[in-house]
Amino acid sequence: MKHAHPTVLYAGAVRDATGIDAAPGAVLVQNGRVVAAGEPASLPRALAEQAEVVNRPNDLLLPALVNAHTHLELTDVGPRPYDPAGGFMGWVKTVRASMPRDRDARERSAKRGAQRCKQSGVQAIGDIASASSFQAIRSSRGLAGRTYVELFGLGPPFDAQALDTIASTTTGLQPHAPYSAGPSVYEAASKSGRPVCTHLAETRDEVAFVKQLTGPHLDYLKSLGKWDDAFAAHYGQGLSPVAWMRPYLEAAAKDGGWLVAHCNYVGDDDIKILADTNTSVAYCPIASEYFGHQDHRYREMLDAGINVCLGTDSIVGTDPDDPEPLGLFSAMRRLYQRDQADPQTLLAMATVNGARALRLDAPFATLKPGAPARFACLPIAAESDVDPLIQVLTGQDPVEAISLER
Helix, strand or coil, rough: CCCCEEEEEEEEEEECCCCEEECCEEEEEEECCCEEEHHHHHHCCHHHHCCEEEEEEEEEECCCEEEEEEEEEHHHHHCCCCCCCCCHHHEEEEHHCCCCCCCHHHHHHHHHHHHHHHHHHEEEEEEECCCCCHHHHHHHCCEEEEEEEEEEEEECCCHHHHHHHHHHCCCCECCCCCCEHHHHHHHHHHCCCCCCEEECCCHHHHHHHHCCCHHHHHHHHHHHCCHHHHHHCCCCCCCCCHHHHHHHHHHHHCCCCEEEEEECCCCCCHHHHHCCCCEEECHHHHHHHHHCCCHHHHHHHHCCEEEEEEECEEEHHHHCCCCCCCCCHHHHHHHHHCCCCCHHHHHHHCCHHHHCCCCCCCCCCCCCCCCCEEEEEEEECCCCCHHHHHHHHCCCCCCCEEECHH
16 A cells, blocks of 8 residues: 655755755655655645655665666575686586576575565666566566566577567566577567567677687587587677677667676677667676676766666675675675766666666656655765765665655
């Protein structure tokens, strides 16, 4: 049940990525939606005077965060160390051996992940789920956002299940990656008109597979019996993963564009392709560091007009001591402290950019009128001369999630 009676949250500061910025600030809510936000005196007086009052004078109030790329089914696997000697495919084998096997177990794991998201101020996600359990997970977790069903198969007969899924479902679609889903799957997904995402340019091994048809990805496919020599015609042509995917990126550009995760290994030409095809990039800083990827070009992507948002990937690659492994503040703080990234840009990446990537209706992830009354709240020193957003980016306090939606 939504709160029909108006409520005013008075805070030490309120901030969003659209220009709402007030210290002290206030947010007026009615029927589970924001009515107004900004300086307290700017709120509609008649409605504010009859509202229930919530005082948070030592807190910064932000819109709810958007985790644009995660794998909630892996929550029960927990954090695991990465062994560089085994490489990415060695890690994949370890995770496959540890992940929940049956539908009920995957659903339980995803529910626990959803709860951890909500507790860390995340209220919308882009979640990758298996075909056998995505519907149950989507209906039970109580988060806004998108579920993308994971699709595999480089060609016939291994792509039959993926093509059937594309034809029979109405949810988002996720051809896994260029080394595990082939042209038939990417083409069908890109022409479906539905939200689409994929892993792209994540590792050097992926680049070697697509560009040269060499490396551990090829060996792994052969060991699984999922390789046919006929597939070789689609690879080894000297193309980067982004250039290889260009036809599919172009095909979906008018329908909202692809959401591609990671893009750790891209060149100047790749950035131009991503910009020209209305593609969003979900950057997962903690996961990138976990695997040893360096010097991500997210700032150059932003400068090129690419919609770059934030994700966590799975819990497997997170710090075991992180109290909010499926939240976004660890990533935001890492980018601010490591790269001196602009605080307002980081807020956009964690809110409105993610909402755009997931094709959520405006004004989601803002404090503008009509936005859902879902907030992330962090403590600040209200009397400090330091910008409140900088205070929380240099601090270590956990996020408190506040929702006036029921």
